[in-house]
Amino acid sequence: xxxxxxxxVERLSVSFPVTGPGLKGLFLKQKLHAVNAVSLQVEPxxxxxxxxxxxxxxxxxxxxxxxxxxxxxxxxxxxxxxxxNATQSDIARLRQQTAMIFQDPYSSLNPRQxxxxxxxxxxxxxxxxxxxxxxxxxxxxxxxxxxxGDYKSRYPKQLSGGQCQRAAIARxxxxxPRLIVADECVAALDVSIQAQIVNLLLELQxxxxxxxxxxxxxxxxxxxxxxxxxxMYLGRIVEEGPTESVFSHPRHPYTAALISAIPDIDPERxxxxxxxxxxxxxxxxxxxxxxxxxxxxxxxxxCRKGEAPELRGDGNHQYAxxxxxxxxxxxxxxxx
Amino acid sequence: MSPLLTVDSLTITTRAGLNLVDxxxxxxAPxxxxxxxxxxxxxxxxxxxxLLQLLPEGALQITGGRVDFDGRDxxxxxxxxxxxxxxxxxxxxxxxxxxxxxPLMTIGQQMAESLRLRGRLSRKEIxxxxxxxxxxxxxxxxxxxxDSHAHEFSGGMRQRAMIAIAxxxxxxxxxxxxxxxxxxxxVQAQILKLLDGLRREHGLSIIMxxxxxxxxxxxxxxxxxLYGGRIxxxxATADLLKHPAHPYTRGLIACQPHxxxxxxxxxxxxAGAPPTAxxxxxxxxFHPRCPDAQRRCQTRQxxxxxxxxxxxxxxxxxxxxxRLIHRELDxx
Ligand SMILES: Nc1ncnc2c1ncn2[C@@H]1O[C@H](COP(=O)(O)OP(=O)(O)OP(=O)(O)O)[C@@H](O)[C@H]1O
Ligand SMILES: Nc1ncnc2c1ncn2[C@@H]1O[C@H](COP(=O)(O)OP(=O)(O)OP(=O)(O)O)[C@@H](O)[C@H]1O
Ligand SMILES: [Mg+2]
Ligand SMILES: [Mg+2]
Numbered sequence: 077x078x079x080x081x082x083x084x085v086e087r088l089s090v091s092f093p094v095t096g097p098g099l100k101g102l103f104l105k106q107k108l109h110a111v112n113a114v115s116l117q118v119e120p121x122x123x124x125x126x127x128x129x130x131x132x133x134x135x136x137x138x139x140x141x142x143x144x145x146x147x148x149x150x151x152x153x154x155x156x157x158x159x160x161n162a163t164q165s166d167i168a169r170l171r172q173q174t175a176m177i178f179q180d181p182y183s184s185l186n187p188r189q190x191x192x193x194x195x196x197x198x199x200x201x202x203x204x205x206x207x208x209x210x211x212x213x214x215x216x217x218x219x220x221x222x223x224x225g226d227y228k229s230r231y232p233k234q235l236s237g238g239q240c241q242r243a244a245i246a247r248x249x250x251x252x253p254r255l256i257v258a259d260e261c262v263a264a265l266d267v268s269i270q271a272q273i274v275n276l277l278l279e280l281q282x283x284x285x286x287x288x289x290x291x292x293x294x295x296x297x298x299x300x301x302x303x304x305x306x307x308m309y310l311g312r313i314v315e316e317g318p319t320e321s322v323f324s325h326p327r328h329p330y331t332a333a334l335i336s337a338i339p340d341i342d343p344e345r346x347x348x349x350x351x352x353x354x355x356x357x358x359x360x361x362x363x364x365x366x367x368x369x370x371x372x373x374x375x376x377x378x379c380r381k382g383e384a385p386e387l388r389g390d391g392n393h394q395y396a397x398x399x400x401x402x403x404x405x406x407x408x409x410x411x412x
Numbered sequence: 413m414s415p416l417l418t419v420d421s422l423t424i425t426t427r428a429g430l431n432l433v434d435x436x437x438x439x440x441a442p443x444x445x446x447x448x449x450x451x452x453x454x455x456x457x458x459x460x461x462x463l464l465q466l467l468p469e470g471a472l473q474i475t476g477g478r479v480d481f482d483g484r485d486x487x488x489x490x491x492x493x494x495x496x497x498x499x500x501x502x503x504x505x506x507x508x509x510x511x512x513x514x515p516l517m518t519i520g521q522q523m524a525e526s527l528r529l530r531g532r533l534s535r536k537e538i539x540x541x542x543x544x545x546x547x548x549x550x551x552x553x554x555x556x557x558x559d560s561h562a563h564e565f566s567g568g569m570r571q572r573a574m575i576a577i578a579x580x581x582x583x584x585x586x587x588x589x590x591x592x593x594x595x596x597x598x599v600q601a602q603i604l605k606l607l608d609g610l611r612r613e614h615g616l617s618i619i620m621x622x623x624x625x626x627x628x629x630x631x632x633x634x635x636x637x638l639y640g641g642r643i644x645x646x647x648a649t650a651d652l653l654k655h656p657a658h659p660y661t662r663g664l665i666a667c668q669p670h671x672x673x674x675x676x677x678x679x680x681x682x683a684g685a686p687p688t689a690x691x692x693x694x695x696x697x698f699h700p701r702c703p704d705a706q707r708r709c710q711t712r713q714x715x716x717x718x719x720x721x722x723x724x725x726x727x728x729x730x731x732x733x734x735r736l737i738h739r740e741l742d743x744x
Contacts, residue, residue: 092564094556094560094564095559106556127596128596129596129598129599130566130567130568130569130572130594130595130596130599131552131565131566131568131569133566134566135566135567136566179567179594180508180510180567181508182508182510182511183510183511222685224685224688226688226690233468234471236452236453236456236457237452237457237507237508237589237590238451238452238453238623239452239453240508242452259567260567260593260594263593263594264452264507264590264593264623265452265623266449266450266451266452266623266664267623267624267625267664267667267668268451268663268664268667268681268682269451269452269681269686270623270667270679271667271678271679271680271681272681274678274679275678275679275681278678293568293594293595293596293597293600295597300679333598334596334597334598337597337598337600337601338597338626352598355547355550355552356550356552357552358552358553358556359552360552360553360556361553
């Protein structure tokens with residue numbers, strides 16, 4: 077097996093121009109920094125979880141990593157090949173070997189195509205099987221995702237939310253990619269079918285060494301499925317490491333807050349009290365220092381100024397927080 | 413308290429004559445939060461869309477039942493009356509925000525439209541209320557974000573904008589179709605708190621469609637479980653989670669990934685696939701997947717009946733689990 081990561085980004089940044097309020101805004105375009113100098117490595121055959129607050133840049137990062145979104149700085153390397161000045165054929169190879177499952181399944185499926193047509197088209201474009209075998213492969217893919225072949229004549233609008241999401245998964249699997257960026261791909265599914273899809277992904281990982289960047293907010297699934305996990309807050313990765321280590325010894329207060337908010341099915345447990353005080357800062361106006369300091373109960377003077385803290389740690393489990401190990405223990409203390 | 417909304421034997425049929433939703437009944441009291449759970453494709457969204465006459469025209473039809481809201485049958489309102497009702501009585505948060513938020517209008521314009529349904533407001537008032545609503549659903553820089561279009565929002569922000577639009581017309585009943593699926597746990601908690609506060613302070617009644625029993629446990633007073641277009645169990649939340657009477661409900665609870673965080677290997681699933689309308693099993697619709705199925709389950713469709721008198725716990729099963737569980741507990 078090759079020793080280099082399958083997909084690697086270094087100091088990748090993505091920003092969007094945004095119109096400000098009122099007439100003046102039309103001329104004074106502001107920059108929204110959705111992804112800020114993010115570095116991340118995805119080893120072949122591994123499942124990397126990407127979690128973080130809504131709006132923190134997970135989808136943007138996922139798209140940018142596959143060059144589905146232009147980045148404004150940083151580099152992307154796929155399978156040892158740097159994609160900065162990628163040629164047409166490099167991009168074609170990337171498209172052949174990777175797939176993205178978009179967060180919004182409805183808008184990623186063509187409303188005028190039946191599921192069968194949509195999947196057959198992918199099989200044809202990527203020359204995955206002969207014309208005669210196409211129909212049976214479509215059936216097989218739909219069945220794999222828990223829809224039956226009967227669904228191939230349905231249009232997206234004739235599907236329930238979860239069925240649509242599975243159709244999008246089936247279409248991604250049709251490419252037989254080496255790497256899938258799965259953006260909230262089980263969010264609309266009930267637990268039993270969610271489990272079926274997760275088990276399917278685990279099986280593909282084992283059988284064909286499928287690599288997965290799994291964007292999700294359901295931490296219990298991330299914990300179960302992922303080898304490593306990266307936590308994003310306001311466009312930056314604030315913690316990254318082996319799943320077990322991050323879950324049992326979070327070093328960033330934001331990670332700790334996320335973990336403490338996992339809902340439980342204990343009917344006696346009420347809604348948790350405000351987990352994070354204050355509002356998330358706006359990506360249009362990032363605070364100085366650590367972006368989390370406005371909501372962090374451990375924040376001190378050094379956190380409020382200068383550049384955002386760099387990732388540090390033992391190389392395996394990294395975190396962008398100034399707290400020392402002794403203080404970080406208090407993060408998981410329920411009595412704090 | 414007498415119910416605000418009563419759904420009685422609602423049936424939704426395709427052109428081919430298949431019942432996608434079959435005799436579904438439930439009621440909703442003022443200030444109550446009712447959970448609607450069930451497998452993907454079990455008919456949760458269709459049931460709720462039917463209440464607002466929002467089924468795809470021509471393709472699906474309501475072939476039976478009534479929906480009583482405030483003394484009126486919603487299924488028999490004229491389109492004009494229905495529009496008024498959507499503005500002032502019943503609001504809906506749709507499952508897929510992107511197809512229900514207009515891509516050509518800014519979020520602010522859409523909120524203004526929704527606010528105007530409630531009465532005359534000056535432009536300034538509209539702006540102020542919109543900003544405050546976006547703030548309540550946790551969108552940073554709300555003032556600036558009012559001028560954004562939906563495609564400039566992240567998935568979770570779009571979902572929250574949808575919630576703000578639905579709340580703008582101050583409905584009395586809110587139908588929330590998977591309102592927090594795109595949200596991380598901390599924002600989810602914030603939204604659930606907001607909804608919980610609205611029902612406590614303003615008596616808003618909520619139908620909460622979700623597949624997350626954790627959300628149900630934390631917010632709902634009662635839960636109805638749908639399977640294959642029929643109600644299989646309905647009960648007070650604590651009752652249902654602690655003493656599920658239907659084998660399907662028990663299976664759902666066992667599949668919750670939180671139920672076994674420390675476990676390894678494949679996740680628990682309910683064996684078999686959910687039924688499709690084309691091939692609905694005879695008898696109890698769950699019997700092909702039910703570990704406890706007997707001969708009677710293959711041929712006779714169970715009717716919804718009380719598990720225990722007066723507890724409001726009802727189940728559609730020939731061999732409900734309640735008694736089995738109690739016996740196990742007695743042995744311990
Ligand atoms: N096309 C765009 N134009 C302007 N801003 C955008 C655009 N796409 C994304 N953004 C902004 O970038 C930020 C990050 O968005 P992104 O979709 O990556 O978040 P996310 O982490 O996937 O959130 P969620 O969990 O809610 O899906 C948000 O503030 C969003 O408003
Ligand atoms: N226009 C339509 N024509 C035919 N069948 C339809 C149509 N719309 C929905 N269905 C079917 O009706 C069933 C119920 O759909 P519904 O959207 O109510 O499911 P749901 O319980 O909301 O599921 P999910 O959790 O996946 O959103 C599904 O099997 C779906 O395929
Ligand atoms: Mg996203
Ligand atoms: Mg639905």
